[in-house]
Amino acid sequence: MTTKWASGQLGDPAVMPLCSASELAALTPENRALADHPLRDDMAFFATMLEFLGKNYGVDAKRIYATGFSNGAQMTSRLGVEMSDRFAAIAAHAGPLAFTPKPASRPLTMVFSVGNIDDRFTPSGTPIPIAETTATIPAFKRITGDYLTAGQLVDSYVYDEPRAGLARWSYTKSAVGAKNKFLTVLIDKCTHQYPNGDNHPLVMADALWDLFKTESLP
Secondary structure (H helix, E strand, O other): OOOOOOOOOOOOOOOOOOOOOOHHHHHHHHHHHHHHOOOOOHHHHHHHHHHHHHHHHHOOOOOOEEEEEEHHHHHHHHHHHHHHOOOOOEEEEOOOOOOOOOOOOOOEEEEEEEEEOOOOOOHHHHHHOOHHHHHHHHHHHHHHHHHHHHHHHHHOOEEEEOOEEEEEEEEEEEEOOOOEEEEEEOOOOOOOOOOEOOOOOOHHHHHHHHHHOOOOOO
16 A cells, blocks of 8 residues: 555546555455545645644744655645645655646746656656757656646746756746746756755755745745
């Protein structure tokens, strides 16, 4: 049994199927008790957690951020779309939006990053090129397009390589006059892992904070 965040695709038989009645019946009683229950409302969980933190800690409600990895990144992306009034900015690493996108109620800054040798994104084993033309690869373009829809941004970017082995596409032109942006980041020689300075030279948390600290709710 695998526990997953409800990032928008739980129950989809082609992506993240739930146990059938016969599969549940084949489990041991202990495992059946763990698996045979209604799906948890993860959005309600986050809303409750934010309320608890606000009541019990010194939290700046205008400067709350979310970041996640893999399925956690998919959940973070969902939070950015459905709770954009609570989060100032979000970042998702190796886990894109997992549902048909819709414009967020408040356009917010979002980041999607992935390693160029992440086997979840390179099933053929061929590395994703660290090059501007990667933006035209259909699978890459689809992921970017979903975030642009959510952020109500124009499909027009500035490409740069801020450090060796790092490609970045910056989308900053809003279709609705907002000041948000979307960044796609491709990381050389990074597998399906969250870069932390030990498993990869990049320390993702530090890089994200440089961006997050410039973002706040109105």
